[in-house]
Amino acid sequence: MATKAAKELPKEEFILPGTRSCAACGLMLTYRHSLKALDPGKTIVAVPASCMTVLHGVYPITPVKVICVNNPFAATGAAASGIVAGLKATGKAGYTVVAFAGDGGTYDIGIQSLSGALERGTDFMYVCYDNEGYMNTGTQRSSASPAGAVTTTTPILAKLQHKKDMLRIVEAHRIPYVATASPSFPLDLYDKVRKAKEIKGSRYIEVHAPCPPGWGFPNKDLIKMGKLAADTAVHVLYEIVDGKFRLTSRSLRLAEKGGKKTVADYVKGQTRFKKITEGQIQALQEFTDRRWYEFMERHQNGRS
Amino acid sequence: MAEKNRETVVAVSKPAAGEAGRTGDWRSHTPRIDHEKCSQQESCLLCWMYCPDGVISREFPLEIDVEYCKGCGICAEECPRKAITMVQGRQSQGDPDEGH
Numbered sequence: 398m399a400t401k402a403a404k405e406l407p408k409e410e411f412i413l414p415g416t417r418s419c420a421a422c423g424l425m426l427t428y429r430h431s432l433k434a435l436d437p438g439k440t441i442v443a444v445p446a447s448c449m450t451v452l453h454g455v456y457p458i459t460p461v462k463v464i465c466v467n468n469p470f471a472a473t474g475a476a477a478s479g480i481v482a483g484l485k486a487t488g489k490a491g492y493t494v495v496a497f498a499g500d501g502g503t504y505d506i507g508i509q510s511l512s513g514a515l516e517r518g519t520d521f522m523y524v525c526y527d528n529e530g531y532m533n534t535g536t537q538r539s540s541a542s543p544a545g546a547v548t549t550t551t552p553i554l555a556k557l558q559h560k561k562d563m564l565r566i567v568e569a570h571r572i573p574y575v576a577t578a579s580p581s582f583p584l585d586l587y588d589k590v591r592k593a594k595e596i597k598g599s600r601y602i603e604v605h606a607p608c609p610p611g612w613g614f615p616n617k618d619l620i621k622m623g624k625l626a627a628d629t630a631v632h633v634l635y636e637i638v639d640g641k642f643r644l645t646s647r648s649l650r651l652a653e654k655g656g657k658k659t660v661a662d663y664v665k666g667q668t669r670f671k672k673i674t675e676g677q678i679q680a681l682q683e684f685t686d687r688r689w690y691e692f693m694e695r696h697q698n699g700r701s
Numbered sequence: 702m703a704e705k706n707r708e709t710v711v712a713v714s715k716p717a718a719g720e721a722g723r724t725g726d727w728r729s730h731t732p733r734i735d736h737e738k739c740s741q742q743e744s745c746l747l748c749w750m751y752c753p754d755g756v757i758s759r760e761f762p763l764e765i766d767v768e769y770c771k772g773c774g775i776c777a778e779e780c781p782r783k784a785i786t787m788v789q790g791r792q793s794q795g796d797p798d799e800g801h
């Protein structure tokens with residue numbers, strides 16, 4: 398059953414206050430509600446080098462009340478597979494192994510170990526929090542950065558290539574659960590993590606996680622930025638259960654009621670797009686529209 | 702011959718608040734709740750839900766843990782009743798920067 402109000406979310410916090418992550422961090426809000434959806438006493442988290450490692454703190458203290466294994470940057474899928482195998486070998490049942498990695502650690506350097514784990518059907522959940530760049534090391538370009546974004550490695554022309562369609566690559570492994578989410582829609586995020594927890598096999602959730610310092614927008618606008626991404630269909634909320642596609646939450650309403658905003662509305666509030674040209678905005682709009690119509694069509698087909 | 706040492710040594714962190722210190726010190730502005738304006742209803746709690754750092758209480762009247770609130774302003778921005786305002790400064794007792 399879908400969660401309908403904030404009061405239905407568990408009260409207990411699994412991240413103690415006073416963390417190292419920036420004020421208004423989209424990842425932090427994502428992690429906060431994801432842990433509420435899991436059974437933290439029975440969860441083991443695998444984390445590569447990223448803002449998530451920073452959030453997890455410096456030895457001998459961590460703010461997070463969940464067992465976490467830090468793994469090398471490229472190895473998240475392999476590390477999680479090892480934990481799953483270790484639990485099995487030692488007869489420890491009932492644990493959920495959840496990998497949490499950034500887009501750099503997922504789309505780029507971690508793609509081989511992730512693909513290996515998905516191909517083996519490893520019984521785990523993989524959450525990619527997509528802040529669209531290598532944020533921990535100072536906003537370098539990743540293959541998840543959108544076209545037109547200035548990063549510290551694309552400072553002059555801004556990024557020339559569109560975002561990689563990672564979700565299609567993940568889907569091609571034909572795993573039982575693939576979903577997208579956003580911290581601006583915590584109830585939808587919470588429900589998806591909870592649902593994924595109950596499914597056996599490999600599960601993948603990609604969360605669009607706005608990052609104020611990396612994207613260049615005011616801290617207070619974190620929630621609004623995530624909502625605008627959904628309203629413009631730059632980020633589309635959906636889930637695919639055993640191959641059946643369905644739009645959810647704000648994206649479902651957008652498909653039913655219309656009123657899609659333009660990409661120009663989205664880029665104007667972020668300084669990372671300060672160099673974007675009219676032509677690039679047009680190209681980004683076409684890229685976004687093409688995906689949106691595909692999703693609407695799949696949603697129709699999924700229902701019939 | 703000595704026994705082989707089979708003990709595995711693993712560095713394990715323990716959970717505690719304030720891992721990064723008193724993050725309230727990062728603030729330039731501080732949220733202030735007008736309890737009259739707040740709905741004081743469980744049916745809202747949007748500020749609680751959207752605070753990335755989880756420093757707003759769930760019980761009414763709401764309390765903000767100013768020792769750790771980073772002053773991002775999300776709660777003030779998202780409150781549908783405009784019951785939270787961001788006031789200048791850290792607003793913490795004995796703050797040397799504020800000349801108390």
Ligand SMILES: Cc1ncc(C[n+]2csc(CCOP(=O)(O)OP(=O)(O)O)c2C)c(N)n1
Nearest residue numbers: 446447448470499500501502530531532533
């Ligand atoms: C093999 C290797 N190369 C480079 C690094 C340095 N490094 C640490 S975190 C990071 C960026 C991580 O980016 P992403 O995965 O997108 O996560 P985010 O920082 O955005 O949370 C880099 C390049 C490393 N730790 N290991």
Ligand code: SF4
Nearest residue numbers: 418419422448532608
């Ligand atoms: S750089 Fe961005 S993703 Fe990383 S901690 Fe800061 S706000 Fe969060």
Ligand code: SF4
Nearest residue numbers: 739740745746748780
């Ligand atoms: S969002 Fe505003 S009205 Fe709602 S509980 Fe918080 S302070 Fe009260």
Ligand code: SF4
Nearest residue numbers: 752770771773774776
């Ligand atoms: S200002 Fe930010 S950190 Fe402080 S209570 Fe409001 S939402 Fe939470």
